[in-house]
Amino acid sequence: AQSVTQLGSHVSVSEGALVLLRCNYSSSVPPYLFWYVQYPNQGLQLLLKYTSAATLVKGINGFEAEFKKSETSFHLTKPSAHMSDAAEYFCAVSHPSGGYQKVTFGTGTKLQVIP
Amino acid sequence: DGGITQSPKYLFRKEGQNVTLSCEQNLNHDAMYWYRQDPGQGLRLIYYSQIVNDFQKGDIAEGYSVSREKKESFPLTVTSAQKNPTAFYLCASKRTDSSGANVLTFGAGSRLTVL
Numbered sequence: 001a002q003s004v005t006q007l008g009s010h011v012s013v014s015e016g017a018l019v020l021l022r023c024n025y026s027s028s029v030p031p032y033l034f035w036y037v038q039y040p041n042q043g044l045q046l047l048l049k050y051t052s053a054a055t056l057v058k059g060i061n062g063f064e065a066e067f068k069k070s071e072t073s074f075h076l077t078k079p080s081a082h083m084s085d086a087a088e089y090f091c092a093v094s095h096p097s098g099g100y101q102k103v104t105f106g107t108g109t110k111l112q113v114i115p
Numbered sequence: 116d117g118g119i120t121q122s123p124k125y126l127f128r129k130e131g132q133n134v135t136l137s138c139e140q141n142l143n144h145d146a147m148y149w150y151r152q153d154p155g156q157g158l159r160l161i162y163y164s165q166i167v168n169d170f171q172k173g174d175i176a177e178g179y180s181v182s183r184e185k186k187e188s189f190p191l192t193v194t195s196a197q198k199n200p201t202a203f204y205l206c207a208s209k210r211t212d213s214s215g216a217n218v219l220t221f222g223a224g225s226r227l228t229v230l
Contacts, residue, residue: 023207034216034218042219049218101216103217103219105157106157107155107157
């Protein structure tokens with residue numbers, strides 16, 4: 001079975017400060033890992049994905065994430081928070097396999113950016 | 116621009132009524148999904164369809180039904196058998212990228228409230 005755990009349902013940072021959103025995964029095989037962002041009353045948008053090509057993955061809007069197998073983690077970071085980063089962020093995992101790949105989502109982390 | 120259109124954006128229903136949520140995509144994707152989102156619970160899979168005229172139950176299919184008569188369309192019916200239907204419903208379609216990962220594209224969602 002696969003799962004992801006997002007530590008902290010709410011995170012607050014000051015504008016210009018480092019953003020760190022935590023995600024730990026559980027998977028019996030090397031997984032695919034994703035971060036999605038959701039703005040209020042909108043659908044989810046892909047920020048970045050890890051598919052084993054490189055452990056440090058860069059995404060849109062200045063976000064990046066590092067896959068650490070030894071820690072089973074895939075934390076999302078951004079060096080300097082902007083007000084526009086306020087949203088809910090979801091970590092997700094799936095398995096590389098043929099046919100249907102179930103995507104399992106975490107419970108989400110709401111990011112608040114304080115001026 | 117290609118994308119997924121969900122309608123209506125907001126819907127109110129009286130208890131005992133069935134309602135149908137529309138999902139249309141022009142991305143030419145084979146696979147489509149319906150998720151339910153509740154605060155603090157992340158996204159839970161209701162139904163998915165990998166090809167036309169075929170669909171499978173997800174983790175919380177009870178009280179819901181779907182059809183897939185056309186590639187572009189995957190409507191979801193919330194029946195009176197669904198005991199707690201008030202939620203935000205998200206439709207998605209899937210593409211498989213060059214690494215084999217399934218990447219989901221989401222619609223903007225439909226918010227259903229039962230009065």
